[in-house]
Amino acid sequence: MTDSALAPSNIVDDLVDAERQETVSDINVMVAGRGGDGSLTIVTLLSRLLGQRGFHMCSSRDVASRIKGGHAAAMLRGSLQPRWCMNDHLDIAVGFDEDTLKHAGPLLKDGSVVIYDSSLGEPDAAKVPEGVQLIAIPFGRMAVRDLRRELFKNSFSFGLLTRCLRVDDSEAIAILSAHVQRFPADIARANVEALEKGFGFADELGLHEGTGPLPLAKSDHQKRLLMSGNQAAAFGFLAAGGRFFAGYPITPATDIMDWLRPRLPEFGGALVQAEDELAAINLATGASLGGARAMTATSGPGLSLMLEGVGNLGATEIPLVIVDVQRSGPSTGMPTKPEQSDMEMMVFGGHGEFPRIVLTPCDQEDCFEISFRATNLSQHLQCPVFLALDQGIGQDSVTMDPFELEQLEIDTGKRLTAEELAGMAEYVSYQISDDGVSPWAVPGTRGGMNLVTGNEHDEWGLVTTEPGMRKQMMDKRARKIEMARDLLPKARRGGVEGARIGIISVGMVCGAVREAVERLQARGVDVEILEPRTIGPVLDETIEFVNAHDRTYVVELNHEGQLARIITGEGVPSAKILSVRQCDGTPFRPGGLVTEIEQRENAHGRDV
Amino acid sequence: MAVTFKPGSPIWCSGCGHFGVESALKQSLNNLSIEPHEAMVLAGIGCSGTIQNYIGCYGYHALHGRVLPTATGVAAANPALTVIAAGGDGDGYAIGCGHLIHTIRRNPSLLYIVMNNGTYGLTKGQPSPTAVDRADQEHAVDAIQLALTIPGSTFLARGYVGQIRQLVSLVDAALTHVRNKCGFAFLEVISPCVTYNDNYPSWRELLVNLDSDDSYDCGDRTAAIANYARLTAEGRLPSGLIYQGSATTFEDAIGVTVKNSPACQDLSVSRHIDRYRKQMDMYAI
Numbered sequence: 001m002t003d004s005a006l007a008p009s010n011i012v013d014d015l016v017d018a019e020r021q022e023t024v025s026d027i028n029v030m031v032a033g034r035g036g037d038g039s040l041t042i043v044t045l046l047s048r049l050l051g052q053r054g055f056h057m058c059s060s061r062d063v064a065s066r067i068k069g070g071h072a073a074a075m076l077r078g079s080l081q082p083r084w085c086m087n088d089h090l091d092i093a094v095g096f097d098e099d100t101l102k103h104a105g106p107l108l109k110d111g112s113v114v115i116y117d118s119s120l121g122e123p124d125a126a127k128v129p130e131g132v133q134l135i136a137i138p139f140g141r142m143a144v145r146d147l148r149r150e151l152f153k154n155s156f157s158f159g160l161l162t163r164c165l166r167v168d169d170s171e172a173i174a175i176l177s178a179h180v181q182r183f184p185a186d187i188a189r190a191n192v193e194a195l196e197k198g199f200g201f202a203d204e205l206g207l208h209e210g211t212g213p214l215p216l217a218k219s220d221h222q223k224r225l226l227m228s229g230n231q232a233a234a235f236g237f238l239a240a241g242g243r244f245f246a247g248y249p250i251t252p253a254t255d256i257m258d259w260l261r262p263r264l265p266e267f268g269g270a271l272v273q274a275e276d277e278l279a280a281i282n283l284a285t286g287a288s289l290g291g292a293r294a295m296t297a298t299s300g301p302g303l304s305l306m307l308e309g310v311g312n313l314g315a316t317e318i319p320l321v322i323v324d325v326q327r328s329g330p331s332t333g334m335p336t337k338p339e340q341s342d343m344e345m346m347v348f349g350g351h352g353e354f355p356r357i358v359l360t361p362c363d364q365e366d367c368f369e370i371s372f373r374a375t376n377l378s379q380h381l382q383c384p385v386f387l388a389l390d391q392g393i394g395q396d397s398v399t400m401d402p403f404e405l406e407q408l409e410i411d412t413g414k415r416l417t418a419e420e421l422a423g424m425a426e427y428v429s430y431q432i433s434d435d436g437v438s439p440w441a442v443p444g445t446r447g448g449m450n451l452v453t454g455n456e457h458d459e460w461g462l463v464t465t466e467p468g469m470r471k472q473m474m475d476k477r478a479r480k481i482e483m484a485r486d487l488l489p490k491a492r493r494g495g496v497e498g499a500r501i502g503i504i505s506v507g508m509v510c511g512a513v514r515e516a517v518e519r520l521q522a523r524g525v526d527v528e529i530l531e532p533r534t535i536g537p538v539l540d541e542t543i544e545f546v547n548a549h550d551r552t553y554v555v556e557l558n559h560e561g562q563l564a565r566i567i568t569g570e571g572v573p574s575a576k577i578l579s580v581r582q583c584d585g586t587p588f589r590p591g592g593l594v595t596e597i598e599q600r601e602n603a604h605g606r607d608v
Numbered sequence: 609m610a611v612t613f614k615p616g617s618p619i620w621c622s623g624c625g626h627f628g629v630e631s632a633l634k635q636s637l638n639n640l641s642i643e644p645h646e647a648m649v650l651a652g653i654g655c656s657g658t659i660q661n662y663i664g665c666y667g668y669h670a671l672h673g674r675v676l677p678t679a680t681g682v683a684a685a686n687p688a689l690t691v692i693a694a695g696g697d698g699d700g701y702a703i704g705c706g707h708l709i710h711t712i713r714r715n716p717s718l719l720y721i722v723m724n725n726g727t728y729g730l731t732k733g734q735p736s737p738t739a740v741d742r743a744d745q746e747h748a749v750d751a752i753q754l755a756l757t758i759p760g761s762t763f764l765a766r767g768y769v770g771q772i773r774q775l776v777s778l779v780d781a782a783l784t785h786v787r788n789k790c791g792f793a794f795l796e797v798i799s800p801c802v803t804y805n806d807n808y809p810s811w812r813e814l815l816v817n818l819d820s821d822d823s824y825d826c827g828d829r830t831a832a833i834a835n836y837a838r839l840t841a842e843g844r845l846p847s848g849l850i851y852q853g854s855a856t857t858f859e860d861a862i863g864v865t866v867k868n869s870p871a872c873q874d875l876s877v878s879r880h881i882d883r884y885r886k887q888m889d890m891y892a893i
Binding site for chain 2: 017044047048051057223224225226227231235238239240241243244246258263265266267269270271272274275276278279280281282284285286287288289290291292294305308309312316399402403405408409410422424425427429442443444445446447448450451452453454455460461462463489531
């Protein structure tokens with residue numbers, strides 16, 4: 001069967017470690033190739049395998065800003081403990097292009113396995129560190145030769161992968177068969193054939209069934225969901241009665257529009273793809289004004305355009321949920337890379353001063369609850385509510401427990417019915433109330449006619465500049481937020497309760513922080529975690545946390561330390577805040593954070 | 609019934625064309641027996657953008673240039689409402705020009721009245737996109753002519769406050785088009801600014817009333833385009849009903865109906881919980 005011209009090269013004789021009994025319960029895999037070449041299928045297959053074996057998972061994609069071509073990589077981490085970020089190193093890299101080794105190289109370690117498609121040429125050994133086991137096989141050419149389609153290289157290489165993981169062939173075949181059953185029968189069959197050829201090749205390498213170097217652990221299967229934050233946020237909105245979405249395509253927020261597009265009409269709602277972000281926010285404002293629960297979603301450049309509309313929502317007192325899935329800025333920046341540099345824009349942006357809420361989910365699962373609560377809050381407080389996501393939390397998928405839906409309630413706020421109006425002497429639509437929120441009639445309600453305006457106005461909605469009324473209205477709007485603090489999502493806590501040192505993060509950074517703090521604790525450095533889920537306004541709990549600790553690390557993905565500034569702006573001594581920042585378009589990894597914190601603690605004269 | 613806001617007195621100068629628009633709109637709402645709670649007027653920024661304060665139905669003051677997407681959002685969420693968008697030619701053809709084109713493409717069932725006076729009155733008289741003989745020598749745009757060339761347009765008309773009877777009947781026809789869910793009714797009204805661009809005397813000569821021409825077929829778009837070009841080449845402008853046709857409406861395209869609109873849904877989680885669970889199961893691993 002072996003054609004000498006296609007014989008595998010660079011086989012490491014001691015690849016096989018049949019003696020190893022200790023199983024792998026935390027595995028980090030990268031699959032890389034040219035964008036659009038189907039190499040991500042392997043990640044899908046692997047995630048099914050890991051899922052069946054009870055692993056928690058997180059997956060992320062590294063793509064260039066183009067449709068096809070260019071280097072594209074998918075990372076998948078499986079662990080028996082819940083994890084929300086990639087590990088510091090790769091256990092396995094599967095590569096279908098030359099760039100793979102350039103990107104994977106620095107992440108490989110002693111004992112890592114590289115499965116490499118040498119169709120494009122022999123791998124550059126200089127990029128492969130000491131102790132890495134390299135399997136170079138011309139998968140692409142073999143797939144074309146034996147099965148007439150290069151795409152089957154994925155099933156080929158899956159066979160090598162499962163042999164490395166010491167997974168029984170029958171289990172691998174079952175996984176692949178389940179995946180391909182939706183394809184036409186001949187394609188499905190060809191894929192399984194490719195997989196079996198992969199096993200055959202593995203045999204020729206001496207990598208027999210049951211002898212692989214990285215025996216994958218096994219645990220009981222649990223029903224979990226594998227979802228991204230964008231999907232969870234969209235679902236939270238729908239479940240909260242969201243029935244209108246207007247948006248404009250923008251990376252990395254488009255997923256939210258894609259998720260809602262087929263579903264909103266099924267639930268009696270509607271979605272409009274606008275001509276630009278100015279139209280999007282005004283369409284959403286109109287729909288909300290018209291009585292539907294509405295959302296728009298964008299990223300930094302789109303939010304810059306929308307800011308006039310945000311201020312308008314604050315001044316007119318119209319509800320809306322606005323999602324910013326933050327990416328690297330400024331301007332066009334790096335559209336596919338994560339950053340957290342719009343926080344100050346959400347908390348402070350827009351001319352003038354107006355009420356708003358800024359919520360920061362701490363992981364993908366939290367996106368569901370925070371989005372649900374944001375939708376309710378926007379109705380309750382009649383104001384814009386931001387959902388601050390980032391490219392990582394938005395687009396990386398993570399396993400989570402199914403959401404508990406039974407206890408969820410819709411909060412309609414102070415919405416008036418025709419019957420209530422009929423019984424009232426007068427309906428004053430901007431009535432100055434104790435909690436700052438006025439009763440509101442949906443247009444079309446008999447007897448509920450009212451004027452809504454962004455001009456300063458009196459209680460009837462008539463335009464005025466009278467100083468006394470102006471002051472009352474500014475106070476009324478501000479009071480809405482002050483009086484609602486108890487309704488706002490509180491922080492998640494973790495790490496070591498009572499530790500002298502604290503650490504604060506939001507969004508995708510929380511996953512890396514959780515893991516870093518675990519490792520620090522094992523190394524004798526105790527740190528307590530606070531993950532604020534409301535940053536606009538800054539809640540007392542955040543101030544108390546900083547005051548209670550000797551020093552607090554604020555870890556964020558931006559250049560200037562926006563979250564640190566937002567917190568110190570509330571009056572905590574700035575000496576108590578240690579800013580940890582990164583904005584090169586890559587996520588924090590736990591090992592890097594451990595090193596950073598230990599170095600800083602050493603600088604404080606502490607023994608670590 | 610509860611007392612609601614008392615409509616204010618217009619801020620407009622004596623002799624302002626907008627009084628004619630206000631009057632025609634009120635007469636038409638009355639003619640068609642549209643009750644105050646059934647209608648919503650959304651107006652842009654400018655002198656014309658205060659008209660919603662004077663009518664007595666639901667009212668909204670939009671951001672400059674953004675009245676059309678806002679009105680479209682209202683119409684999408686709450687198609688039971690009669691939605692009337694209004695603004696000036698600066699609001700609609702300068703900052704709002706992009707949205708005008710896309711609203712025509714979308715064809716939502718709402719009325720758009722543009723009070724065209726060739727100036728930005730409220731900011732003291734700068735030339736607007738329909739102004740001619742300007743110091744900066746920019747060329748004027750004709751939005752009705754532009755709309756004729758966009759396939760989704762279904763109702764295009766021009767009125768003049770100096771011919772109120774015709775204006776009322778045009779508003780009647782436009783509101784009927786909208787309430788029958790036939791799509792976007794775009795009515796430009798020549799509404800001179802007595803303070804900064806008083807050209808009242810010129811309009812009787814400039815306007816050619818198509819409603820009085822029995823040979824004019826407002827259902828023939830090609831002929832309407834040719835006729836329009838011929839008139840403008842002569843330095844004149846058509847008035848009356850210029851075009852009326854049919855095209856898929858926005859409501860039909862996005863699947864909203866009066867009986868099943870986004871604003872009138874039962875949102876309780878318990879009602880939808882089985883279907884929400886089905887959505888979750890798509891992600892089960």
